[in-house]
Amino acid sequence: MGKRIGTEVSLGVAEAARLANVDVVSAYPITPQTHIVEELSEYVANGHLDAEFIPVESEHSAMSAAVGAGAAGARVYTATAAQGLALMHEILFIASSMRLPMVMTVANRALSGPISIWNDHSDIMAEKDIGWVQLFVENGQEALDLTLAAFAIGEDHRVLLPVAVNMDGFILSHMIEPMVVPDQEEADAFLPAYEPAMRLDPKNPVTMGPVGMPEVYTEAKVQCEQALLGSKPVVKEVLDRFADQFGRRYELVEKNGKENAKALFLTMGALGETCMTAVDGLIKDGEDVGQVRLRLWRPFPEEEFLEACRGAERIIVIDRALSPGCINGPLAVDIKSLFYGRDDAPEIVNVIAGLGGRDVTTEDFREIYARASGGELDGGYTVWGVKSYA
């Protein structure tokens, strides 16, 4: 049986990678990801994890070494954030197009400049098209559980894709929370040893990463997209299996607040818990409001999301990233295009909040709700709480 402990969420994530018996950890330090790989390097140093720890000289090389190790047939883990993720950018596409399963925690952090080490989602929103399965977690238990589940998802031979587990930096990564940590036997039962579908093996030589001429490039891309789209039922299946074994159920899209509420907040990541508290308060005040949380970001769980929003007249989309020059924040762009042309399309209000670690409180949610209800936030997007120095 697993045991319940109080620990920092980053250390819980490291514990999940250890329970997954990873073969290779390749990593470069960047705040707020560091505690995870520091802990893993200690595990390796004291023999609690039999793995190769590659202390690479950059995040670009962290991802490149991860690709090399994955291609050799190893189970690979890495973690990064912000500038580090941006430096990996080029190789992220290659990892997915080579169909190499690996797990990466992204401790979401704002991008420079100005330099900020604090949380928002601009790092991963710039990487939404990399062809990886992408999950967003809300609390420590979920971070641990989904890290373990991510290996099972990516390594499933129907998927064979890298998986990013997005976890808000500091706001979540540095919290100390109670977590149930599975024991090794439980973890092994859930996640058997990695069986690569293909690997670099002199006994059975393969060519990986060849030149794709115009005659084959489109088909190669479409196959990758099909693999990503096809991962959705597997994600569901793995999370169901997780629920059956560990008793903790995670849905692709989750809903709380009033049944068939007229107004819904949409959040991703740790902000969901603040929002939940605000929604509870608003309901007590007699408001007809609920909340939708997106756990699976890529592939976008279209049906599940539409089902969760059925009957809503207004959706208040909280984006934690600015997409300069775009019509909306990145999340709202997806939501608006999803509803485009549908008769049941609700009004979509887009608020961009919490950039670069700016606090978003329950009061903020209440005020956003009031202003959206009063028709003050129609059309376009609103960057929340911008101070005026005039």
Place this chain on the structure above:
Amino acid sequence: MHKEIQFPGFKKITAKNMPWDKVVASGHRACQGCGEILAMGMVMKAVGRDAIVANATGCMEIVTSPYPQSAWECPWIHVAFENTGAVASGIEAGLKALHRKGRVQGEMPSVIAFGGDGATADIGLQSLSGALERGHNFVYVCLDNEAYMNTGIQRSSSTPWGASTTTSPAGSKSKGQRTFKKNMPAIAAAHDIPYVATASPAFHLDLMNKVRKAVSVEGPAYLHIYSPCPTGWRCKPEQSIEVAKLAVTSKVFPLYEVIGGEWHLKKTAKPKPVEEYLKTQRRFRHLTPDDIAIIQEHVDWEYARLERLAAMTDSVEDEE
């Protein structure tokens, strides 16, 4: 602390025991007279099939892997231009873990990384340096054709002084490339890795035996192979081996080894003048006698430095 370098299992290649097996198949799309593909073929002949190859973006990646064809008869991977050192690190670390855990049985295959001079001395220098410094057990081979040939003859930091390229063109106000070639083998040697060597496809037995030493040594090894490019150098394809030979005999590209920090130089007894080498290639045709004198002076100076390095470590050998 000085450490004696061992080459366990080293088997010398001679004309008599030359392997028949080709790991890089014929029918690839390299240009006629390409020195890179010749060198690459020789490297893989010496290594054999029990190898995993990581290849940087560049001519060799393009000409050997247009899907659905592949010239590779051993496992091969291309990821990007600047990260071959890191990819090879990952392969080596992955294999090590899998072998240790018993998930893969048998001998560890050799891990070989190939990059051109741009991928090695310029964009990929960081990832190569990281991989050498961390001590991964692999062989990095730089196939040096002295410019970015894959994209159409642009200068690199490995382009020699005075060479005309499309981004260092000779003109009324320019002699071509303004700087001397970056000393990449010395940079590799400065990492204090067990084995560094220069080689040339014109001296194929020497090249292949250096490859055998590189794969047998424990830890990182670096080979810098001179690779004529008739297209970029504007020389005759049928002359590329002759050009490669002249580069060595004129001391433009001396052949040496750095074994555990000791520099081993085979002295060239009667060196040819650099002019003889330069006139084989139209990339140098604009150079005046004064320019050629500058190059000669630089070549002599570099060679003297090599001799001093070898003397310092007491390993000068007379020409055989």
